[in-house]
Amino acid sequence: MRIRTLICLFLSLALCTSVLAAPLRLVTGDDYAPFTGKALPAGGMLTQLVRAALQRSSIASSLDWQPWKRGYLKTLQGDYDATFPYVRTAQREEVFLYSEPLFTAEQYIFSRAGEVIELDDVPSMQGLRLCYPLGWQPPPIIQQLLDDGQLRRHSPTGLNECARLLLMDRDDFFISDRRLGETALQLSGVPLERFRRSNSAINRSTLHLIVPRSHPQAAVIIAQFNQGLAQLRASGDYQRMLERNLQQSEVAAP
Template sequence: MLQRLLVYLLSSLCLCAQAADLRLVTGDDYAPFTGQALPEGGMLTQVVRAALQQSNIASSLDWQPWKRGYLKTLRGDYDATFPYVRTPQREEEFLYSEPLFIAEQHIFSRAGEVIEVDDVPSMQGRRLCYPLGWQPPPIIQQLVDDGQLNRHSPAGLHECARLLLMGRDDFFISDRRLGETALRLTGEPIERFRRSNSAINRSTLHLIVPRSHPQAAVIIAQFNQGLAQLRASGDYQRMLERHQQQGESATP
């Protein structure tokens, strides 16, 4: 009861006093989650803006390279950015929303080259493609830090899929939907690639607001309220299903 009263009071106070739209920023080439060429800017772009609308919060959206958008949000040029996984460093600097999406990360390699999560030796000495600004799972980061795995960091996952096809890199790691979308966009049959049988880890994607923002807690509370309403209405699930269908029917 007390929690509901707090949310109500925050909702009453908060962004009504804010004259300008809530300033959002995200990055490109993260299909199906975000992308300037995708319908509605991508699945999670639509979810974020719809959740804000549920709380009667107007928003504007800019597109920036991932690292630049993140840093500009941290210094106050934007109010919030998305979608980001939790890391200890980020949690020191940002407040997190409730999860926008639960992602299961898999290893993607060429067909015939078996690289599995529970077979660390199969990764050693290989070339990992992992986009700039992305945070690898802990076990992978440790292999990179120990010099047992070579990381190559292009701008986006589509480039990783292309480099995998060319034999320039050996594998990449991503959420199943992200990885399969990137592979389809190469124009090659999906049978030319392999996805690991099990997930390397599960992670949640979030909207984040700098702790230094004077209304950070209020923004997160109102956003979470809107997201909960979106889920309760069934609109959240319908958005995910619609974007998945569009991805399956898309041709390069």
């Protein structure tokens, strides 16, 4: 019995190694600065982080860029092995395994200067137009307001467009991580004084690499990726990578 167990363990490990010997097929989306973006150095902060973690685990990878919704669906269908960065939702957890957090994001409300929008004043939000990119999952409290018909959602392809739509008075506010929102506003080319950020974060969420549960080596991929990510953190490279990218994003605006 012991010999049979050892043989099964050996075959299992051999199978894992052979599957992961091929480059891991990654996909992410554009216009998510400073986290991901075709025009960003090495594809953005979290693109660099994901590939560095895989390298620490000796896993080669390829990367494709797709519209967010398409990349998500193609990963679920098996055309890609993994996608990133995604927040946890109950619906996604039914079909995906999540890595350890890549980054903890704090989400704020961004509106035009002089237009105070705070989550603790829900009545004032009645009928407002929320700009939230296609494929993004709103924070639970905002989703409830949408479901109740208190907010109207407009879903362009990226956050940069939300900043422009605020300036055009086409939408009233958008919600994003502080760094994402400020980068989008800077890229609009107008002074930041023309915008307002809410006084407090309305939500805190973690961003992850996700692998379909239907993938034959999903658990192995997640385990090895987490191992590489832990090594990045332990070495200090994780923090240095984040600080370098965030500093670059603060000075890159026109």
